[in-house]
Amino acid sequence: MFHWLEQRPFFFAVGVFLTVSFAGLIEILPNFAEQARPTVGTKPYSGLELAGRHVYIEDSCNACHSQLIRPFKNETDRYGMYSLSGEYAYDRPFLWGSKRTGPDLMRVGNYRTTDWHENHMFEPTSVVPGSIMPAYKHMFSKVADLETAYAEMVTVNKVFNVPYNQPITMKDGSTETVKLAETFDEARADMLAEAKLIAADMKNQDVKDAVERGEIPQIVALIAYLNSLK
Amino acid sequence: MKNIVIVSVLVSLVLIGIIYSYVGDIIGDDMVNILSMLAAVLILGISVGVGLKYVNQMKNDRATGTLADENWDGIGEYKNDLPVGWAVSFIGTIVFFIWYLLAGYPTWAYSQIGEYNEEVKAYNAKFEAKHANISDEELNAMGESIFLVNCAPCHGVTADGMNGKAANLTQRLDAVAVKHAIINGSNNGLVGEGLMMPDRNGLFNMNTGMPISDEEIDVVAEYVANGFTGAKGAEIFAGVCSACHGMDGTGMPYVAPNIRNFTPDLVQAVLQNGKKGAIGQMPSFKTEDLRLTDTQQRAVGTYISNLADQ
Amino acid sequence: MGNQNPLAYDYTVAKLFLFTTVLFGIIGMTVGVLIAFQMAFPELNYLFGEYATFSRLRPIHTNGVAFGFTVSGIFASWYYVGQRVLKVSMAESKFLMTVGKLHFAVYVLTILLAVVTLFMGITTSKEYSELEWPLDLLVVVFWVLWGVSIFGLIGIRRERTLYISIWYYIAAFLAVAMLFLFNNMAVPTAIVSGHGDWFHSVSWYAGTNDALVQWWFGHNAVAFVFTTPIVAMIYYFLPKESGQAVYSYKLSLLSFWGLMFVYLWAGGHHLIYSTVPDWMQTMGSVFSVVLILPSWGSAINMLLTMKGEWQQLQTNPLIKFMVLGSTFYMLSTLEGPIQAIKSVNALAHFTDWIPGHVHDGTLGWVGFMVIAAMYHMTPRLFKKELYSKSLMETQFWLQTTGIVLYFSSMWIAGITQGMMWRATDEFGNLSYSFIDTVVVLHPYYTIRAIGGLLYLVGIFIWAYNLYKTIKVGRDLSDKEINVNASPMSAN
Numbered sequence A: 001m002f003h004w005l006e007q008r009p010f011f012f013a014v015g016v017f018l019t020v021s022f023a024g025l026i027e028i029l030p031n032f033a034e035q036a037r038p039t040v041g042t043k044p045y046s047g048l049e050l051a052g053r054h055v056y057i058e059d060s061c062n063a064c065h066s067q068l069i070r071p072f073k074n075e076t077d078r079y080g081m082y083s084l085s086g087e088y089a090y091d092r093p094f095l096w097g098s099k100r101t102g103p104d105l106m107r108v109g110n111y112r113t114t115d116w117h118e119n120h121m122f123e124p125t126s127v128v129p130g131s132i133m134p135a136y137k138h139m140f141s142k143v144a145d146l147e148t149a150y151a152e153m154v155t156v157n158k159v160f161n162v163p164y165n166q167p168i169t170m171k172d173g174s175t176e177t178v179k180l181a182e183t184f185d186e187a188r189a190d191m192l193a194e195a196k197l198i199a200a201d202m203k204n205q206d207v208k209d210a211v212e213r214g215e216i217p218q219i220v221a222l223i224a225y226l227n228s229l230k
Numbered sequence B: 001m002k003n004i005v006i007v008s009v010l011v012s013l014v015l016i017g018i019i020y021s022y023v024g025d026i027i028g029d030d031m032v033n034i035l036s037m038l039a040a041v042l043i044l045g046i047s048v049g050v051g052l053k054y055v056n057q058m059k060n061d062r063a064t065g066t067l068a069d070e071n072w073d074g075i076g077e078y079k080n081d082l083p084v085g086w087a088v089s090f091i092g093t094i095v096f097f098i099w100y101l102l103a104g105y106p107t108w109a110y111s112q113i114g115e116y117n118e119e120v121k122a123y124n125a126k127f128e129a130k131h132a133n134i135s136d137e138e139l140n141a142m143g144e145s146i147f148l149v150n151c152a153p154c155h156g157v158t159a160d161g162m163n164g165k166a167a168n169l170t171q172r173l174d175a176v177a178v179k180h181a182i183i184n185g186s187n188n189g190l191v192g193e194g195l196m197m198p199d200r201n202g203l204f205n206m207n208t209g210m211p212i213s214d215e216e217i218d219v220v221a222e223y224v225a226n227g228f229t230g231a232k233g234a235e236i237f238a239g240v241c242s243a244c245h246g247m248d249g250t251g252m253p254y255v256a257p258n259i260r261n262f263t264p265d266l267v268q269a270v271l272q273n274g275k276k277g278a279i280g281q282m283p284s285f286k287t288e289d290l291r292l293t294d295t296q297q298r299a300v301g302t303y304i305s306n307l308a309d310q
Numbered sequence C: 001m002g003n004q005n006p007l008a009y010d011y012t013v014a015k016l017f018l019f020t021t022v023l024f025g026i027i028g029m030t031v032g033v034l035i036a037f038q039m040a041f042p043e044l045n046y047l048f049g050e051y052a053t054f055s056r057l058r059p060i061h062t063n064g065v066a067f068g069f070t071v072s073g074i075f076a077s078w079y080y081v082g083q084r085v086l087k088v089s090m091a092e093s094k095f096l097m098t099v100g101k102l103h104f105a106v107y108v109l110t111i112l113l114a115v116v117t118l119f120m121g122i123t124t125s126k127e128y129s130e131l132e133w134p135l136d137l138l139v140v141v142f143w144v145l146w147g148v149s150i151f152g153l154i155g156i157r158r159e160r161t162l163y164i165s166i167w168y169y170i171a172a173f174l175a176v177a178m179l180f181l182f183n184n185m186a187v188p189t190a191i192v193s194g195h196g197d198w199f200h201s202v203s204w205y206a207g208t209n210d211a212l213v214q215w216w217f218g219h220n221a222v223a224f225v226f227t228t229p230i231v232a233m234i235y236y237f238l239p240k241e242s243g244q245a246v247y248s249y250k251l252s253l254l255s256f257w258g259l260m261f262v263y264l265w266a267g268g269h270h271l272i273y274s275t276v277p278d279w280m281q282t283m284g285s286v287f288s289v290v291l292i293l294p295s296w297g298s299a300i301n302m303l304l305t306m307k308g309e310w311q312q313l314q315t316n317p318l319i320k321f322m323v324l325g326s327t328f329y330m331l332s333t334l335e336g337p338i339q340a341i342k343s344v345n346a347l348a349h350f351t352d353w354i355p356g357h358v359h360d361g362t363l364g365w366v367g368f369m370v371i372a373a374m375y376h377m378t379p380r381l382f383k384k385e386l387y388s389k390s391l392m393e394t395q396f397w398l399q400t401t402g403i404v405l406y407f408s409s410m411w412i413a414g415i416t417q418g419m420m421w422r423a424t425d426e427f428g429n430l431s432y433s434f435i436d437t438v439v440v441l442h443p444y445y446t447i448r449a450i451g452g453l454l455y456l457v458g459i460f461i462w463a464y465n466l467y468k469t470i471k472v473g474r475d476l477s478d479k480e481i482n483v484n485a486s487p488m489s490a491n
């Protein structure tokens, strides 16, 4: 039979294709519905957080940092509660990473703060002597791309029904709403308001000035994102 | 050829040796560590062993068999049977497959979260058995390693705050922090939810009947920061602060915190609530975030309280 | 068997891809060495502002070596091997010739744009799928063109039965096509919203689902880029260079179909102890273990083909590359499955042991096979004698040393790191802060970088040797080319 196939390229190719498709059909498709449900307390990203997430991706922080806490005591001691599937419901793409050159960041918002990130991103060794993480000084001057972040909010809302402007139940039973503005100008103003709160906790004068002018340096967006990781 | 064997075996041994010399003492009874070392040995051992077996055949055997009719660009093909070792090993892996699915990690019974719960339970039981009545020295030792893992990234390994990037914990308070608290008030939950210190407009000097002045703030801040020394400062402190913080600054339960020394309770309050002050934000280590248990918080509190004493 | 070269094969496209194999090999691995040194000496992050930090360069390294070096090598070998084992010349079909050249042009354009966009930080972040959608479309175009070339050439073949290599090329083509399409499904945000960068997109899948699709892809990108087409190469180049018949058809057959069936199930081993369902992770583990034998089947088949040919191994550096290559293939396809076992993965995952495993496979197997294939092809493409055998010997030993340094240091680093993360003191508290586990690795990162540098020097020797062959190599007659062992000058 195999020799027969080897003389008939078409059937051979069909045979190969069926053999390799098999696993995907059985393993992947059936689980999609189950996996996609958000856990209680999981909110979509705000505009500024999303802009920060883009900075994280642009600079491939995921090359060194994971965002997945495995259910081992040593990991929950170091990073906090193990990850649950529904916590990632709004992560497009997922950012689990595959290498921990640096520590996991899944819940870094719980135990690092704006001022610490400011010091650390500017010069990692200033807070962690011996760190091999690169300094990201350019983020203190380069401006974040707010419009693309807004574009993504609109897109995931339209295409994937990500619940902006809807009450979301938090763990304590209260509800919160993440706003998606009608226009980009309005969205910009929202992001700026969020950025001002962060800049207030920062020391870098250039960053503070930029935010006053209405520009948001990448570092502010990135910190908004890092603080949202809880 | 002999050289290759010797070199391969040597490299393998040296490699395993180095790994072992590094981690030998932390392997402990952790099954994952033991299996991983075993894995490294197996990977190298089997690969080198089987590789050498074929090298031997290249040297001492000849390829024979019946050639198939076809050939491609001059490449022929023998109709030889499967190598027995290969076929047997294949069946072996299938047996492993079945064992793993049915007994190792049965799909209907195994859950990684269940495994985690067991791990935590076992740890807690062991801790209870060993340290049910943990002494202060032990708490201090325990606190030190917790500090190095969790707090050193901000406070530095010596707890000096790394040039003002976080609070210097070898000293209760510096003048900047005290000034900041007086001018802005303080609301960090140090002595309980909702108990806060008023800002300067709410602080009156009993001796003068006036709100605390700029000059008085400077003086009393220096006084507190310098370990409660200085006559002028003592006077202001008695007039403004002692009503809440006590004459000696060691605080009063449910009124105001100890601003003279660190105490385990104070540190634990900071860990539960976080703290925002002159320097910036101290994150919280709430028990429900799972990173530090109550005992661990108490331990690190003890460690810090002792630090400042030295 | 006698008349081996009845046709004038047309190697135009093979030559083009040969150049890009060497070029992208140099670029990709130079970046590899740089990032390796950056992990030991972080000051090296600041050579070109924001553009040369480790994190910007790492995807350039992985894309450069995988989709530049390796895929070029695969295409070059296809445009060489395909004609020969199907007994048909590209010159016989104008159409296929055009397709081949177009294939090359679109491919080169894609890779160049990939380098530029990755430098700019335009990436989707999904490993080995970093390129944004406009580039994905280009990838689809050149992949389809490759498919047309494969099936076109098969369509006009004279050799009725498909040789083993062809099975593997077909499998690589089909599987990558399927996986690539699924994993890169994304919605361009500018089109939906009318705002923002036109090239930005958002993944179709979220969170755990995205991870599932990503590693179903990612694992099989390894399978169908770093494995099947390379197996296609060894099944041609080793028997051809050595003049030996393939040891066992049955073993080829079982290995091939076994590999096809099992490989796709194993993707779950990248997601062990993650939030995907337990049973899928378990499947990833068990199928990985079963995968050992179909993988080893090909390697063993090749080693047995060399039975009794030890003296060829001693005298012909090309055979050395290939035999050691298949041994490293065995090493990494035993290492991978063992790392896929849950209790081992608990330690190995996220550590340097994984890059160690990766480079056992990529340097020892993929790299050596591509190097050997290009060495074998060059005299036939250009009718020139290989410039220097002694340089080849030097290259072989330098690179072998490099690989040993690379993997041994990463094994030590990975296992040390994994154990330190887990270690607890007498009270059950973590013993080491994260930075402790970074600082101890410095010596191993340094050794790895030196190992990588040795390998890179070998790559430069390879490039130089090929260049000299083409420029000043002795011209060969048709008769001299139609021998098995590649003609090479002893100097």
Ligand code: HEM
Pocket: A098, C127, C218, C222, C226, C227, C266, C269, C270, C288, C289, C291, C292, C295, C329, C332, C333, C334, C335, C336, C337, C339, C340, C345, C348, C349, C350, C354, C357, C358, C360, C361, C362, C365, C366
């Ligand atoms: C039987 C065959 C193989 C199996 C079962 C296997 C298994 C594995 C496992 C378990 C991991 C680690 C996943 C993790 O914990 O992060 C891994 C990673 C990897 N392997 Fe293999 N491996 C095999 C063969 C190979 C070969 C031959 C190559 C290359 C030539 C290769 C390249 C890679 C790469 C590039 C990664 C890293 C993926 C990432 O970015 O995380 N593997 N493999």
Ligand code: HEM
Pocket: A063, A098, A099, A101, C029, C030, C032, C033, C034, C035, C036, C058, C061, C062, C065, C066, C069, C070, C352, C354, C355, C358, C359, C362, C363, C366, C367, C448, C449, C451, C452, C453, C455, C456
């Ligand atoms: C000169 C030789 C090379 C050196 C020095 C080198 C170095 C590196 C370094 C430092 C990393 C990052 C590891 C980390 O993040 O911890 C890496 C990753 C990687 N390299 Fe190489 N590399 C070399 C050659 C190659 C070749 C030839 C290939 C493929 C054919 C390759 C494929 C990869 C892959 C797939 C990864 C990602 C691994 C992962 O995510 O786990 N490398 N390499």
Ligand SMILES: [Ca+2]
Pocket: A097, A098, A099, C127
């Ligand atoms: Ca990776």
Ligand SMILES: [Ca+2]
Pocket: C124, C129, C130, C131, C132, C133, C136, C184
């Ligand atoms: Ca893509």
Ligand SMILES: [Cu+2]
Pocket: C218, C219, C220, C222, C266, C267, C269, C270
């Ligand atoms: Cu894999």
